[in-house]
């Protein structure tokens with residue numbers, strides 16, 4: 001699987017986008033009786049497409065709510081999309097990667113997103129599903145190049161150290177007298193995404209060379225669906241289209257001037273894998289726009305949800321401080337959080353990280369059916385259709401997570417034996433939860449699963465938990481203009497393309513904790 005298309009991996013509703021535009025699906029054929037039960041739409045052919053445009057990520061919950069089936073069929077135009085809402089079946093979809101292909105969809109999405117020419121597309125699609133059995137080709141090479149850095153190893157820790165060094169500069173720059181923030185989301189998003197950009201792309205990354213590209217990046221991301229639909233983008237999604245042009249030009253300049261030589265091993269590996277397979281430097285520069293999206297967007301949105309959910313729950317905050325204090329080394333005014341100890345001996349912060357993703361990452365895993373497939377010896381999936389695992393539906397399933405499935409409760413991710421040791425559960429955690437041990441491993445969908453399970457998950461955990469740990473230990477976040485911090489609604493009325501953003505801004509006061517005003521915060525990721 002190709003890493004440069006990573007962002008699009010999280011594109012929920014992708015099948016519906018492609019059906020909406022001009023993907024050439026075969027003419028309609030009669031239903032096979034073994035196909036999953038059909039959920040009819042009020043408006044034939046386009047009803048489900050209208051539904052997803054109108055209701056966004058919520059639409060999948062709406063269509064699955066009335067069904068007791070683990071998989072259903074949504075007829076769309078002249079094709080259909082199958083929607084899976086049960087963990088055991090999700091796991092079977094992941095395993096059937098020979099005929100349920102991620103690459104077949106993603107290559108088309110990437111072409112639209114970054115504007116690859118025909119020659120580049122020929123390299124991308126060559127042996128993309130390992131058709132000739134030789135395990136060669138761009139997709140596989142890039143996959144290996146990325147996984148070798150992003151799995152648990154010294155290169156990952158080096159990159160983690162570098163991103164936390166940057167985000168610590170950001171945290172340490174908070175004024176001693178405190179700061180009023182108009183929007184906590186904008187603050188955390190900037191802190192995390194620019195830190196990761198420097199860690200991954202080096203000190204001469206495009207945002208460092210031209211800070212105006214930061215706004216371009218989010219304008220482009222916000223208009224992505226319109227760009228993928230690709231109907232007169234210069235008219236209908238003008239701002240996003242112009243932002244994309246500026247980003248691509250900057251990436252081309254970044255490559256031409258050789259700044260990638262000062263980047264992380266991840267980017268060095270990607271360079272060699274692409275150029276080695278015949279990419280021009282310009283084509284590689286374009287592909288990095290997809291990588292930037294994958295590496296920055298979901299992580300820098302998720303961090304906000306973790307911060308706001310912790311600071312709006314006083315008891316949870318106290319428990320987390322108690323858990324984290326023993327892993328801080330004090331040296332004069334310098335305090336250093338040990339990230340390896342955080343990961344190995346602080347279950348509550350790791351559980352809070354995962355719970356933030358469970359609640360806010362309504363991510364769809366999307367696969368193209370390259371050949372007729374019988375799932376679980378029962379459900380027939382027709383060639384040239386799309387199957388999606390509805391992450392948001394599974395994450396909200398009471399049968400999987402317990403009666404408080406839709407509430408934020410980190411104890412969903414803590415073994416019941418550990419729960420006894422961690423006292424002071426928040427009110428939100430009082431209801432019983434299902435036993436974690438008996439939960440199906442495919443129930444947590446935020447990082448996808450199977451062959452394309454997100455390789456950036458360890459990096460994301462390090463950069464997010466490290467940054468949030470320092471905020472918890474060293475800062476107070478208090479409400480401005482209200483008595484308590486309100487967690488905003490997630491904006492899941494939008495087309496689901498990753499972790500949901502907040503629907504409204506959150507004004508807060510950010511202040512160093514009493515007695516810790518002069519502390520210089522750091523994180524240590526060395527093994």
Ligand code: HEM
Nearest residue numbers: 001002003006009295298299365447448449452454456460
């Ligand atoms: C909270 C943050 C993140 C979330 C929620 C997330 C989520 C995902 C999801 C859902 C997929 C697709 C899985 C599938 O469809 O089967 C994916 C793939 C991928 N992610 Fe992440 N991701 C995050 C952070 C990152 C970061 C920080 C990086 C890189 C540094 C990264 C690199 C990748 C890559 C390379 C793939 C493609 C895998 C492949 O092609 O085999 N991700 N991610």
